[in-house]
Structure formats: C-alpha cells, structure tokens
Amino acid sequence: MSELVEITGLTKAYDANHIAVNDITLTLPRGRIIGLLGPNGSGKTTLIKMLNGLLTPGRGSIRINGQPVGPLTKAHVSYLPDRTYLSGNQKIRDVLKYFSDFYEDFSTEKANALLSGLNIDPSARMRTLSKGTKEKVQLILVMSRNADLYVLDEPIAGVDPAARDYILRTILNNYNPGASVLISTHLISDIEQVLDEVIFMRDGRFLLYTSADNIRSQHGKSVDAYFREVFAC
C-alpha cells in the first residue's frame, strides 16, 4: 500500500518576507505516532492547516491516501485544531450528532463512553465549559473517529498536568492502530514517551525526520534534551 501522506515541494508564504513553510518534501507512513516539533513560528500549524485544507499551498502538493486534499481526504483525517472551533450555543450532545451525521467513521458510543468517564454532561452547552473541558470535548470528538490520520495541533497546550496525562492516555487508547497520529507541540517532555518518530521544524523547513529511538541511541539523550540542544537560543 502507498504511503499515508505524500508531501512534495510544499511552500506557503503569507507575504514576501514571511515564508511559513519552505519547499518541504516528505512521506508519512501508516501506523506511527509522529511528533511535529519546533519552536513557535517554525511552520508546524501552517503545515497542519494545509494538510487539512484550511490553507491553500503556494506551491507543491499534498496527497493523503493518494488523493489531493479535499472532501475525500477529509473523510479520513481527524483534526484537532489549536483553538475552540465549536459554537458556544451548541450542546455537547448536538455536536456528537453533528459529527456522526458528517463522519461515517465517528462512533457516538465511544464518544459517550469517554464523556461519561470524565463526568462531562452531554447536555451542557459549550460556552458553560472551562477551557480545559472544552479541549477534552474536542479531543474526544477527534479520537472517537476511526480515521486514517489523526492530526493534533498542540493538544496539551494550556491544560494542567493531570489533563495532559488524560489527553495522552485518550490518544493512545483510542487511535486506530492502522492509522498514524501527527502531534504538533513544543511540550516535548510530556509526549515523548508516546512518539515513534519525530520531525524537527525550523523556519518552515524540516531539520530532521527520524525515529525517537534513533535520537536516544545515537545522541544518548531524550528527544526533549536533544530538541533543546538543537534549538538552543
């Protein structure tokens, strides 16, 4: 079977002086948890938004399951953005219905079980939830899909350590094993134990794409320590 994601010569410039993603070529395999790591402004979110069709590339192409980004790929990519995207007026129950209506791979049973495990009332409106609970609800929505690719943009930013543990457990316990998970973050120490592979990004380019074990064996350091060394200011 072909690679899950094929990126060729991908470039995105917001203006003449700001190239967010610069001529990236990469393939992502199936069945891996991949950390997309880099400092702020390195182009992680821009790349993720292009993978999800929220930004149009200036040059280059992205193919997921052999298809260009569009309705066909969106049916198989489960995306957690770095912001709250649900309307405050919506009840959680209505959002579950929304997801089950549009995504064939969404499991309402799984979502309800996850909500119940966190004692989140499905009849609550989104605007009544705390920031951390909103993030958990969004993660539950994303991880209740049986997708081919999960793209998680800063899933653990801005939540307390206990919530981070919960989020990481949820990701590990709920993703489709045949799928890949792309996690963008700069809180590396919290997630490095779950990563199979890591990508380092700086100034819109890939510095490194290797396995987490390779970093540990070749450099004798944790991914976090190696990241700090590479990106030392």
Added chain:
Amino acid sequence: MLGKLFKYEWKSTCRVCLLLLAAIGGTTLLGALIFQAPMWKNILGGSGSAGETLVNVVSVLAILLYILLLVGAFYAAFLYLMVHFYRSTYKSEGYLLHTLPVQGHQIVFSKVAMGSIWVYLIYIAMIISVTVFFLAMISAFSGESVFWLLGHMRDFWAEVSKELRTVFGELSFNGASWMALFCFSLILGVPSSLLILFGAISLGQLFAKNRVLMAVVCYVGIMIARWILTSLSRGVCYAVAAIGRNGDIFGYLNSSLLISIVIDVFLAVGCYAVSCHVISRRLNLE
C-alpha cells in the same frame, strides 16, 4: 451531505431568525394598538383637548417606531446572515466547517438557500404585519371591526384589480405581466443579495490583511458596478423607447426591470462562483 448541511445551517440560524420573526409579531401588535389611541377618536370626532396632545405625539412616534422596527427587522436579518456567514465560514467555526467531507459549492448553496428561506419568511411576516396595520387603521377610520374588514378583503381586492385593469387598459399597459416580473425580481432579489454579500466577504478573504475592510470595499465596488450597469442599460432602454417606439414608457418599464433582473442574475452567479472558488481553492483561514 447537502441535506445535512441544510439541516445544520437551519438549526444554527434558527434562534436569531425566530427572534426576528417574534420581533415582527410584537411590532405588528404595537402597530394594531396604535389605532386604539385617543388621537384617532379626536380626528374622527373633530374634538380634542390640549391635555391629549402628549398622547397624540406618542401615537405619531409609535407609528414611526412601527415603521422603523419593521424595516430594522428586515435589514437585521440580512446583517445577521452576513455576520453568520463570515463567522461560520472564515473564523474559528470555519475550522470545523472546512474539515467536513463536503464540497465548497455545497457549503455556499446551503447557506444561501437557508438564508433565503429565512428572508422569505420575514417578507411574509412583514406583509402580514402591514396588512394588519392597515386593517387596524381602516377600522379606526371606518368604525367597522377588523374581522368585518377581513371578511370583505376579497371584495376589496376584486374592486382594486378591476380599477387597475381599467387604468392599465386605457394606458395599453400589460400591468399583470409587469407585476409578475416585479414579484419575480423581489423573489430573486433575496438570494441574489445574499450571494453578493457572501461573494464580497469571500473576495475579502483573498487579501492578506484587513479582510473585513477589504470585504466592505469589494461590496461597495460590486454595488457601484451594479449601479453603473443598471443605469447604462436603463438609459439604452429609455433611448430605444423614446426614439424607436414613440415614447413607449411602459415598454421602457418592462425592459428596464427585465435588465435589472438579468444584471442581478449575472452578479449573483459571479459572486456564487467567487465564493465557491475561494472556499474550494483559495481558502486561507487565519
């Protein structure tokens, strides 16, 4: 998927649009109650007192308020649908909308279709409101009950139609066809206005900065282009009517209305294509 988009677009706009319809209902009640004010008895009876001046002023202000509320509700519907389109398509909620496995044209179509239905409902509510308002007014002047008037509305319309046919017949003007064309232009005007608004918002998204401002600039630009095209074509129609057909003013009315419709259709189709293109191929969510 289009059916699901319709369903959720309807649900997401339901609350505000129902509030607007309720506001029109309240305004209608106000409009009907105005004619229970003492002012009308004074007018009819030819008597009055200085002490009732304040009541009279209040009644006149209430009529003005009625008109303002009714017109306000109509424009509020467009304003709301415009803001809703912007927020749900190009702001944070767009992160959900644009990751759904749906086509860009389905998104635009569902928003225009549901928005149009709401505006039509508001149109109908306004027609009912104005009818009630005039019935209450006629009732105040004639002394007949509103229900009696309602029962005789059919006769009234028959009389008006007869008079209009006589007048149009004398003027050799096909009033029915002009009226049909006018109604068609009103019906078409709703989706066409929404498409122009949505198209301008989408054009604003093509700019890197100040997207809302650029959307306003694009809207003004489109409206100026529409005005120029309409004026030019009306000028041509008038010239043709004046020179070629010995001043056939009714021919001019028909053809200028027809041309306005054609221009609106042209602009609406163009704006629909622009919105679809931006969402499908040029999307750049901030």
